[in-house]
Amino acid sequence: GESVGLHLPTLSVQEGDNSIINCAYSNSASDYFIWYKQESGKGPQFIIDIRSNMDKRQGQRVTVLLNKTVKHLSLQIAATQPGDSAVYFCAENSGGGADGLTFGKGTHLIIQP
C-alpha cells in the first residue's frame, strides 16, 4: 500500500551545525505535508507545513523542501540547538473530508554538545 516513510532512523549532529531530515512518500495524491517534532513523553508538535503547489517554505531556522518529481520531502534545521533533540515525523494529507494524517516512521535527531 501507499505510505509515507523516512530514510534514516537516527541522525546525530554537532550543536550549531545544520541538519537535514528526509522523508519519502508514495501517495501521488498527497497535497499537503507537515513536519512534526515529538519530544519524549509529549505529543507531536507542529513545526512547518507545505502545500503541493510549493517547493520550498521557510520558517524560523527551519526550511521544508518538496520535490514532487521524486516524491521527496526534507526538513532542514539551521544552527541546531540542544532543544532540537527529538523525533521528527513527516505527515501527509491527501485532502477532502476529515482525513486523518498519515505519519512516517520518524527520525531521532540527536544534538551533540
Place this chain on the structure above:
Amino acid sequence: EPEVTQTPSHQVTQMGQEVILRCVPISNHLYFYWYRQILGQKVEFLVSFYNNEISEKSEIFDDQFSVERPDGSNFTLKIRSTKLEDSAMYFCASSPQSGANTEAFFGQGTRLTVV
C-alpha cells in the same frame, strides 16, 4: 495559547476491562481526531469526528472502539474489552477545519497500559 488537554496522563487497566480516554479539544475547533502510537513506532490515525459523527476511521478502529462528544466540550475514546496489544500512547487532536492545508493540534497523550 489554547491547547488540547487529555486525561488521564497514564491509565493502567486489566485485560478485558473497558477504558475511557478523555480529551478537551481547542474550543473553536470543529474537527477532532484520535491517533495511537505504539512504543517506538509511528503515529497511526484511528478516527476523525465532525458534527457529532464519525467522518473517517482506519482499519484499527474496529467495533472495540467508539468515540463520543457527550457535552460539547469533551471528546472521548472508549475501548471495550481491552487487549494487551492496545497498550500505546493515545493522542487526541483537533483542527479548525479539515482536509488539505489543515494543521492538527495534538494533546500530550494518554499512556494506556493493559496488563
